[in-house]
Amino acid sequence: MAKKVADQIVEMLVENGVKRIYAVTGDSLNELNDAVRRSGKIKWIHVRHEEAGAYAAAAEAELDGLACCAGSCGPGHVHLINGLYDAHRTGVPLIAIASTINTPEYGIDYFQSTNTIRLFDDCSCYNEVASTAVQAPRMLQTAIQHAIHNKGVAVFGLPGDVSALPAVESVTAMHNYRNNPVIHPSTDELSQLADVLNKSGKITIFCGVGAAEAHDEVIHLAGLLNAPIGYSFRGKMGMQYDNPYEVGMTGLLGLPSAYHSMHEADVVLLLGTDFPYDAFMPVKNKIIQIDTKPEKLGRRAKLEMGLCGKIDDTVRALLPLIQQKQDNSFLKAQLKLYDHVKEHLNIYVEDSGTVDKISPEFVAHTINQLAAEDAIFTVDTGMCCVWGARYLHATGKRKLLGSFNHGSMANAMPMAIGAALCSPGKQVIALCGDGGLSMLLGDLATIKQYNLPIKLVVFNNRALGMVKLEMEVQGLPDNETDMVNPDFALVAQAMGFTGMTVHNPGALPEILRKAFAEDGPVLVNVMTNPASLAMPPKIEWEQVKGMALSMGKLILGGRMDDVLDTVKANYKHINDLL
Numbered sequence: 200m201a202k203k204v205a206d207q208i209v210e211m212l213v214e215n216g217v218k219r220i221y222a223v224t225g226d227s228l229n230e231l232n233d234a235v236r237r238s239g240k241i242k243w244i245h246v247r248h249e250e251a252g253a254y255a256a257a258a259e260a261e262l263d264g265l266a267c268c269a270g271s272c273g274p275g276h277v278h279l280i281n282g283l284y285d286a287h288r289t290g291v292p293l294i295a296i297a298s299t300i301n302t303p304e305y306g307i308d309y310f311q312s313t314n315t316i317r318l319f320d321d322c323s324c325y326n327e328v329a330s331t332a333v334q335a336p337r338m339l340q341t342a343i344q345h346a347i348h349n350k351g352v353a354v355f356g357l358p359g360d361v362s363a364l365p366a367v368e369s370v371t372a373m374h375n376y377r378n379n380p381v382i383h384p385s386t387d388e389l390s391q392l393a394d395v396l397n398k399s400g401k402i403t404i405f406c407g408v409g410a411a412e413a414h415d416e417v418i419h420l421a422g423l424l425n426a427p428i429g430y431s432f433r434g435k436m437g438m439q440y441d442n443p444y445e446v447g448m449t450g451l452l453g454l455p456s457a458y459h460s461m462h463e464a465d466v467v468l469l470l471g472t473d474f475p476y477d478a479f480m481p482v483k484n485k486i487i488q489i490d491t492k493p494e495k496l497g498r499r500a501k502l503e504m505g506l507c508g509k510i511d512d513t514v515r516a517l518l519p520l521i522q523q524k525q526d527n528s529f530l531k532a533q534l535k536l537y538d539h540v541k542e543h544l545n546i547y548v549e550d551s552g553t554v555d556k557i558s559p560e561f562v563a564h565t566i567n568q569l570a571a572e573d574a575i576f577t578v579d580t581g582m583c584c585v586w587g588a589r590y591l592h593a594t595g596k597r598k599l600l601g602s603f604n605h606g607s608m609a610n611a612m613p614m615a616i617g618a619a620l621c622s623p624g625k626q627v628i629a630l631c632g633d634g635g636l637s638m639l640l641g642d643l644a645t646i647k648q649y650n651l652p653i654k655l656v657v658f659n660n661r662a663l664g665m666v667k668l669e670m671e672v673q674g675l676p677d678n679e680t681d682m683v684n685p686d687f688a689l690v691a692q693a694m695g696f697t698g699m700t701v702h703n704p705g706a707l708p709e710i711l712r713k714a715f716a717e718d719g720p721v722l723v724n725v726m727t728n729p730a731s732l733a734m735p736p737k738i739e740w741e742q743v744k745g746m747a748l749s750m751g752k753l754i755l756g757g758r759m760d761d762v763l764d765t766v767k768a769n770y771k772h773i774n775d776l777l
């Protein structure tokens with residue numbers, strides 16, 4: 200049989216190390232599906248919703264370096280959108296094949312038509328449609344090159360009729376080039392940087408995910424500068440372990456220790472971070488930012504210096520220019536505060552809760568204790584992010600995936616699908632919100648279909664907890680944030696795998712131990728306390744007022760029990776507020 204464009208596409212994906220395509224097949228995608236079947240070198244993963252496919256591919260791209268998902272014309276494209284936004288904003292290399300209606304039907308409002316150029320414009324770094332067989336391999340090569348090097352989503356539009364045409368060998372490259380150049384600031388810039396650091400007293404280093412590859416170099420630098428190290432959520436797994444200088448995370452989900460270290464320093468050194476919350480960024484001290492993407496410099500804070508470089512290359516080149524500081528009083532004070540903060544976090548673990556009001560902090564802490572040293576965690580947007588940020592610890596081998604830049608719900612379960620498929624043998628644990636899991640519930644069937652040994656832990660607080668908290672600090676009584684949930688353990692059983700419910704905090708460790716030891720998928724439905732809140736590291740007076748106002752409105756509305764529950768579950772936070 201003559202080679203078709205679809206076969207050529209599959210060959211190119213295989214050559215680039217793509218191992219699977221996450222998709223729901225149909226109409227314009229059928230030629231590609233058939234080429235995958237005939238190839239035998241790549242797998243078609245039949246998800247139940249394209250959004251789940253895009254999330255799964257995003258997780259695979261983050262863990263493996265390149266991944267692929269696909270959507271059939273029209274609604275198949277639209278379903279991909281949220282996951283593609285997430286992948287693009289996270290900066291992971293992802294090929295999205297958008298098969299379109301046949302070319303003769305373009306521009307006449309045909310059944311299932313979408314204009315893919317317009318639709319995917321805002322969530323891609325490359326976005327084209329191949330309308331001839333000659334264009335197809337050239338465009339796919341360019342799409343992959345963009346995805347890898349611009350770190351983002353490349354949309355390859357492929358009309359159904361074009362995928363069935365006889366393939367044409369390209370006169371240009373059919374394969375891709377992966378580069379790893381050394382990038383650091385110029386000699387002059389490095390010596391200016393060293394000068395500022397050598398002359399300054401109190402220095403705090405703040406790391407994002409861009410510093411993950413530079414763990415040892417950054418620790419070495421912190422040792423010379425006697426500098427505490429804070430990190431963002433995405434920076435945590437790369438920087439928390441084997442780190443005698445760490446003071447935790449800052450930001451909405453973070454801890455007061457990192458916030459203080461940054462605000463009390465003379466100089467803050469931002470390494471590989473695009474941390475977006477300027478409310479948590481100090482304004483009175485000197486800020487120096489280093490990033491591989493110079494377009495990111497200065498967009499989150501006023502800078503003393505903005506430098507372009509990879510963090511490992513830059514710090515390696517900087518180290519010989521840095522003198523050992525003698526005074527470590529600033530570092531010691533910040534580490535002491537961090538110790539105090541850690542003790543505070545423990546209060547919520549020791550108080551494990553009561554029947555059907557299990558403390559979510561205790562759940563996250565127990566997961567952390569029982570999980571493998573090289574586990575892959577996924578966390579749903581919502582309170583699971585808070586518990587994950589505070590209670591899951593880095594080991595240097597663990598990974599943590601979430602919708603950290605796009606902030607979309609429902610990511611944890613499908614990301615776990617991608618993680619499990621591309622990391623066989625690794626323990627994959629998803630921390631799911633009950634709202635998040637409900638959103639893409641159908642893809643539990645995908646977990647069963649491929650028998651993926653994912654452990655899903657549902658923080659079942661019967662509420663959109665994060666939003667309930669938002670409303671309360673805004674001074675609004677929470678409204679329509681409650682959820683009447685199905686029995687998630689029974690849902691898992693109906694899907695064909697083990698599901699268990701935990702009502703009693705005392706039973707949690709044993710049930711989790713059992714679940715983690717099982718070979719196949721398991722869902723553990725934990726009835727957590729809906730009143731458990733989490734306060735940000737910096738609390739505004741407005742938020743204190745908001746909380747009081749909200750409680751007042753609940754009392755007036757006859758919801759005294761809700762008020763008492765909130766007070767009981769959060770006595771320590773509330774004590775801090777007052």
Ligand SMILES: Cc1ncc(C[n+]2csc(CCOP(=O)(O)OP(=O)(O)O)c2C)c(N)n1
Pocket residue numbers: 579580581582583606607608631632633634635636658660662663664665666
């Ligand atoms: C797709 C989407 N819709 C709405 C939101 C706004 N939002 C952020 S967190 C949240 C609540 C999440 O609830 P749940 O999954 O039950 O987790 P919890 O916060 O209760 O732990 C909502 C509605 C969002 N981030 N993404």
